[in-house]
Amino acid sequence: MPKVPILMPQLGESIAEATINRLFIALGDTVSPDQEVIEVETNKATMGVNSLCAGVVSELIAEEGVSYAVGSVLGILEVTQEELDRTGETAMDDAASSSSDTASASTAASDDDNLHFKTEDTGYREPVRVEPNVKGLPVPTGKGGAHYISPRMRARMTELGLRAADISAITGSGGGGRVTVEDLEAFLEHIDTWPRTKASPMRLAVADAMRRSWTRPLATVARPLVMDKILDHRRSQAVKPGPALYILRALAMALAENPTTAGYLIGENVVHPRAFDIGVAVQVDDGVLVPIIRNADSKCLSELVEEYNRLVELARARKLPEDAIKHGIATVTNFGTFGLTWGTPIPLPNETLILGLSAGVKRPVWSDQTGTFIPVTEAEMDLTFDHRVVDGGGAGMLLNRISELLQKPELL
Numbered sequence: 001m002p003k004v005p006i007l008m009p010q011l012g013e014s015i016a017e018a019t020i021n022r023l024f025i026a027l028g029d030t031v032s033p034d035q036e037v038i039e040v041e042t043n044k045a046t047m048g049v050n051s052l053c054a055g056v057v058s059e060l061i062a063e064e065g066v067s068y069a070v071g072s073v074l075g076i077l078e079v080t081q082e083e084l085d086r087t088g089e090t091a092m093d094d095a096a097s098s099s100s101d102t103a104s105a106s107t108a109a110s111d112d113d114n115l116h117f118k119t120e121d122t123g124y125r126e127p128v129r130v131e132p133n134v135k136g137l138p139v140p141t142g143k144g145g146a147h148y149i150s151p152r153m154r155a156r157m158t159e160l161g162l163r164a165a166d167i168s169a170i171t172g173s174g175g176g177g178r179v180t181v182e183d184l185e186a187f188l189e190h191i192d193t194w195p196r197t198k199a200s201p202m203r204l205a206v207a208d209a210m211r212r213s214w215t216r217p218l219a220t221v222a223r224p225l226v227m228d229k230i231l232d233h234r235r236s237q238a239v240k241p242g243p244a245l246y247i248l249r250a251l252a253m254a255l256a257e258n259p260t261t262a263g264y265l266i267g268e269n270v271v272h273p274r275a276f277d278i279g280v281a282v283q284v285d286d287g288v289l290v291p292i293i294r295n296a297d298s299k300c301l302s303e304l305v306e307e308y309n310r311l312v313e314l315a316r317a318r319k320l321p322e323d324a325i326k327h328g329i330a331t332v333t334n335f336g337t338f339g340l341t342w343g344t345p346i347p348l349p350n351e352t353l354i355l356g357l358s359a360g361v362k363r364p365v366w367s368d369q370t371g372t373f374i375p376v377t378e379a380e381m382d383l384t385f386d387h388r389v390v391d392g393g394g395a396g397m398l399l400n401r402i403s404e405l406l407q408k409p410e411l412l
Contacts, residue, residue, distance in 0.1 A: 003078055004084070004091065006038070007072065007073060007074065012042065015043075017068065020064050020065065020074075023038055029057045033054050055079035057076070061075055153181050157184075212349040213346050220344045227360045227377040231360075244280055248296055254398055279330070279351075281345075290315075293307060293308060329353075330353040333356045339359050341358045344384055347384055353386075356383075357380075357382075362376070383398065
């Protein structure tokens with residue numbers, strides 16, 4: 001009978017690999033067209049792999065917990081010739097030569113020697129098992145640091161999949177505190193028996209994004225925000241906006257008034273954003289996803305609340321579409337939901353700003369009107385910014401404007 005492969009699909013334009021989360025099929029199972037047979041996890045979302053036609057599972061190659069490159073064969077279906085004709089799919093014997101041209105290589109491979117494809121008599125490519133491309137180590141605090149990395153040291157780090165940040169806290173015995181290969185090997189031996197868990201694709205993606213973000217000079221400023229008018233307005237709404245949505249809407253309006261604040265420094269130019277698409281950080285298992293609210297400056301709060309709630313739920317379910325997590329200009333994060341009263345959030349590598357909101361706390365504030373202290377609910381807004389683009393004064397004026405807008409929530 002003809003055989004049709006179940007392939008790791010292209011799950012997004014920047015996705016080159018995915019990890020098998022769950023297998024919904026076993027050898028000998030009969031599947032129907034477009035049936036979800038495998039659940040996979042990328043560094044951004046959880047998605048399903050569907051069968052292209054009806055058939056019987058004759059081989060199951062994928063294993064749970066293993067990462068495979070896009071284009072890898074995950075399983076094989078035996079199908080009838082009638083089903084093949086009906087769907088227009090190509091049997092594997094005919095597809096073998098073309099699949100080797102179209103399958104994508106894993107981002108985990110640094111050169112062609114790391115990719116090993118085997119062609120069997122069945123005519124399909126053996127799946128590429130992908131090792132994570134970021135292998136962080138638990139690094140204790142040390143007194144020295146890694147300043148200059150020798151070619152020999154860099155070669156050893158490449159073998160281990162390490163970055164400079166992974167060794168930056170190892171005390172070096174070389175000149176000027178330089179970390180040598182011997183220092184690294186001694187450290188690896190020291191932690192060899194420590195307990196460890198495998199980092200998820202999400203955790204690795206967050207680690208990589210934060211490394212890239214920290215290559216810039218980042219600074220944080222903060223100011224208090226009286227929340228009482230926001231909370232009163234929220235209680236009056238049929239569909240109650242989350243506090244982060246109020247902050248997001250005010251940030252978008254303030255940036256629309258002064259786009260330079262969220263600009264990008266490209267060479268000798270500051271490039272201003274053309275659309276005010278603001279992301280909201282959503283905590284998910286072992287990481288954070290940032291769905292984007294498009295044109296947040298041109299939609300009022302009541303128009304945004306349904307879209308906001310929908311995107312947050314999709315993020316928590318790891319079901320965000322690719323176009324919902326791309327090309328934001330800034331992010332808001334409500335770390336106050338964890339009871340935190342201040343923080344220093346880090347913007348994504350492609351963003352200049354991130355605005356954090358802390359937990360609200362009852363505090364006495366002097367009122368000139370009554371001549372007494374009155375209790376108010378006060379939270380802290382923390383703005384982290386790229387200091388190449390924005391100075392402390394500009395960041396402070398942005399925070400002040402956001403605070404002004406939030407004191408009239410009915411106008412948001």
